Amino acid sequence: MYLILKGALFCTFILTLSYLWKRRKFYCLSWNMKGPIAFPFVGNAWMFFNSSKETINIISMLGNKYGSLSRFWLGTKFLVYINSPEHMEILLNSDTQDKGNVYDNISDLLGGHGLLSLNGNAWKTHRKLLNHTVQHYSILNSYTAIFDEKVKTLIDILKERDGQTFNIYSYVEAAAAEMVCNTTFGVNMKLQHNENKKFLDAVNNATFVVGLKTLKPWFQNKLIMRLSKYHKMYCKSTTIIKDFVTKIYQQKLLEFDNKYSNSGLSIRSDEFGIKESRNFVDECIRLSVTQKGFNNEDCIIESITMLLAGFETTAGTVSNAILLLAMHPEYQEKVYDEIKNCLPTNENTVTADLINQLNYTDRLIKETLRLFPIIPLITRIATTDVKIGEYKIPTGTEFILSIFDLHRKKSIWGPNANQFDPNHFLIENVTERHSHSFIPFAYGARNCVGLRYANIVVRLIVASLVRNFIFTTEEKFDELRLKWAITLKLDNGHIVKLSKRN
Numbered sequence: 001m002y003l004i005l006k007g008a009l010f011c012t013f014i015l016t017l018s019y020l021w022k023r024r025k026f027y028c029l030s031w032n033m034k035g036p037i038a039f040p041f042v043g044n045a046w047m048f049f050n051s052s053k054e055t056i057n058i059i060s061m062l063g064n065k066y067g068s069l070s071r072f073w074l075g076t077k078f079l080v081y082i083n084s085p086e087h088m089e090i091l092l093n094s095d096t097q098d099k100g101n102v103y104d105n106i107s108d109l110l111g112g113h114g115l116l117s118l119n120g121n122a123w124k125t126h127r128k129l130l131n132h133t134v135q136h137y138s139i140l141n142s143y144t145a146i147f148d149e150k151v152k153t154l155i156d157i158l159k160e161r162d163g164q165t166f167n168i169y170s171y172v173e174a175a176a177a178e179m180v181c182n183t184t185f186g187v188n189m190k191l192q193h194n195e196n197k198k199f200l201d202a203v204n205n206a207t208f209v210v211g212l213k214t215l216k217p218w219f220q221n222k223l224i225m226r227l228s229k230y231h232k233m234y235c236k237s238t239t240i241i242k243d244f245v246t247k248i249y250q251q252k253l254l255e256f257d258n259k260y261s262n263s264g265l266s267i268r269s270d271e272f273g274i275k276e277s278r279n280f281v282d283e284c285i286r287l288s289v290t291q292k293g294f295n296n297e298d299c300i301i302e303s304i305t306m307l308l309a310g311f312e313t314t315a316g317t318v319s320n321a322i323l324l325l326a327m328h329p330e331y332q333e334k335v336y337d338e339i340k341n342c343l344p345t346n347e348n349t350v351t352a353d354l355i356n357q358l359n360y361t362d363r364l365i366k367e368t369l370r371l372f373p374i375i376p377l378i379t380r381i382a383t384t385d386v387k388i389g390e391y392k393i394p395t396g397t398e399f400i401l402s403i404f405d406l407h408r409k410k411s412i413w414g415p416n417a418n419q420f421d422p423n424h425f426l427i428e429n430v431t432e433r434h435s436h437s438f439i440p441f442a443y444g445a446r447n448c449v450g451l452r453y454a455n456i457v458v459r460l461i462v463a464s465l466v467r468n469f470i471f472t473t474e475e476k477f478d479e480l481r482l483k484w485a486i487t488l489k490l491d492n493g494h495i496v497k498l499s500k501r502n
């Protein structure tokens with residue numbers, strides 16, 4: 001018995017030594033880098049669980065205290081924190097990085113990996129194929145009528161609330177979700193008229209649980225999740241989403257077959273110069289037929305990915321911009337003057353075609369995304385050793401890149417870095433700054449594939465709202481409470497008073 005115990009202890013000792021030896025590079029680097037004192041097994045995890053402060057604030061606090069290139073431990077996971085443009089540039093432009101596992105909780109919802117969480121060759125294939133589908137100007141132009149129609153509906157609905165004070169987010173969310181559903185699935189969900197509410201609720205509930213699993217990692221444990229009050233809601237929501245998307249997909253597949261197989265038309269013949277609106281699912285079906293490495297399941301997963309990545313980000317950014325304008329009437333009037341000057345007649349409809357002329361509005365939205373980048377933290381894993389600053393960072397290290405802290409650095413944005421001021425984006429100020437000082441859509445090969453789409457939608461909705469309404473608010477900029485759960489949210493909501501313009 002004694003011998004067995006001695007043997008077991010010896011084996012444990014050898015295994016521990018071998019584990020520590022394999023990870024020696026992390027320990028050496030950790031020793032040399034600045035960062036908070038870390039305890040065995042828990043590392044610095046206690047700072048996140050034990051504090052009433054939000055994760056985003058704790059990470060900023062660590063960055064302020066220990067500098068741009070510092071480290072901390074989450075349990076046994078070694079993390080390097082970055083907030084300087086120079087370091088971001090090296091990392092985001094290197095082709096030796098994978099996504100960190102922050103999006104693994106989304107793949108659980110999707111039932112597989114989509115663009116957000118794929119890595120390696122599978123990601124390269126999907127991204128190459130989908131770049132065209134999401135970013136090509138002719139495809140985006142074909143969406144103009146959809147965008148214009150949805151924004152008109154939003155204005156009509158909001159006119160009913162003239163003189164009232166309320167949270168504008170749910171209205172903007174329904175409009176943005178309707179746009180994304182229409183351009184992704186080719187169906188008018190009429191979410192703004194409260195139809196298909198079950199579907200929107202399911203998407204919101206499912207993404208809420210994804211956020212929860214990210215913030216409170218113990219919910220990633222299947223048993224704990226199963227025993228929690230969220231399990232039933234999560235299962236029900238994911239089933240609604242998947243059933244809906246699969247049904248649409250099958251219907252589209254049938255239409256596609258009828259159009260091409262039975263009519264003798266060439267699948268490739270009308271690829272460019274698109275006149276009619278072409279939704280994402282149709283494009284995916286075309287890819288699954290014409291390209292290798294993209295099958296039916298990929299189509300379904302990527303369609304849900306577009307939906308999840310597309311509407312909360314745009315709705316959050318629009319609502320943030322409106323709240324900030326309500327707090328800053330002087331900027332709101334400038335946006336209004338610009339829009340009025342650009343409209344050829346006295347009409348009150350801003351169209352997607354017009355938004356490229358809106359330079360001040362563009363600065364204002366950039367400033368909104370600077371202070372409130374909707375994805376404030378991104379993660380990467382080094383797939384080879386990488387030299388950053390004075391450190392050689394070993395393969396397998398996970399990086400936390402704080403876009404939030406980068407966008408508020410006083411050394412870049414000056415003493416009023418924490419104030420809302422669209423002049424930060426005057427051309428003379430932009431040219432003076434490092435090219436990676438402002439990266440709300442990330443940068444490099446893994447930047448946001450929906451960047452152009454988002455730029456159109458956000459500008460269109462903000463311009464149309466300001467053209468039709470005056471917004472005021474009792475909320476104070478300094479009292480805004482931020483919450484992070486993959487996306488950045490305002491705990492206060494977006495409470496504004498709306499009055500119709502003449």
Ligand code: HEM
Binds near residue numbers: 313317454
């Ligand atoms: C204001 C709006 C938006 C912002 C600020 C934004 C920001 C970002 C950021 C920072 C990333 C990188 C995430 C990371 O590396 O972890 C990203 C990735 C992505 N975004 Fe967006 N996004 C927006 C809107 C959209 C829209 C409208 C779509 C789709 C229609 C979209 C689809 C995606 C996808 C699929 C990825 C993953 C790309 C890849 O890894 O290849 N986003 N977005």
